[in-house]
Amino acid sequence: MCCSDFLRVIMVAFNGIIFVAGAAILGVGIWVKVDSGSLLKILEQVENTPAELNQIFYVGYLLIAVGSVLVLLGFLGCCGAIRKSPCMLLTFFIIVLLVFIAEVSGAIVILVFKPLVDTLIEKIGHEAVQRIKVDYGKNPNFTEVWNATMDGLHCCGFYNYTDFTDSPFYKNNGHSYPRMCCDKSPCNLQTADTSNVSGCYFELVNLIENNAVILGAVALGIAALEIAAMAVSMQLYRKSSQEH
Structure with missing residues (x-):
């Protein structure tokens, strides 16, 4: 051959x-x-x-x-x-x-353009937070996707639990946060503020760095x-x- x-x-x-x-x-x-x-x-x-x-x-x-x-x-x-x-x-x-x-x-x-990437991520983060405040707890599909993401990465919000403040979920559940944002229940301002749950952005960065x-x-x-x-x-x- x-x-x-x-x-x-x-x-x-x-x-x-x-x-x-x-x-x-x-x-x-x-x-x-x-x-x-x-x-x-x-x-x-x-x-x-x-x-x-x-x-x-x-x-x-x-x-x-x-x-x-x-x-x-x-x-x-x-x-x-x-x-x-x-x-x-x-x-x-x-x-x-x-x-x-x-x-x-x-x-x-x-x-080479890491600052540009950081700026882009910051913009994406801002838009994600705004979307959370508008649709989390109101849009079922959006809520389910975020719940699955937070469950999978063991994280809370894009940056932290404050992303959910004033969201439909927050307003309709007695000013409480998703269960993933707290180490113990009920998940309110006090328990969320003292929890060690990081934002999903930081967990994703850690996951990438650990598997680089x-x-x-x-x-x-x-x-x-x-x-x-x-x-x-x-x-x-x-x-x-x-x-x-």
Whole structure:
């Protein structure tokens, strides 16, 4: 078996896996959005199911988007290698290159323009707090998402318990705060002020910092796979162009 044939087999196998994985993710995303009631019934039948799992259908759109991109990449890479199609291989290369550039650009923005990132986070935090004060306890979906987030990260609000002051929940529950904001009940101003519950923003930062090595290794692994995929697709593209 010559080098180009070996690369073609690797390309087909690799992208075949991507295509199947993307199709599975896409299917789950569509199912979550179309038939979320059945999914919730299944979750209810599982013993000791965490409450935050009930919010899984909120990520349906994300699953659909990720699955669609993976299906497209897998199709282009697999069919391009099998049919020796320069057009498909070039399209595959361009898409992977764009994803790679976006990842590198994001990393550069975070490292070089950290003050800008901090300003953006501050703006997002301000908008999140304002939304909490308007919709928490009034909008069921928004309230459930925040409850799941606070349960999962063991946190309270975006910054702290004061984010909920004057919210619909605060006004309709005798000036009390969500149970996640206190170490003991009832969760009022006194118990919330003496609790050790941090804001979700700080808990998320701690989670990222504590897993920075793992996240960095995963990012480097993904980057290496993308570079390898681009190199193989370009080699096959060159061979296919010469044959055509």
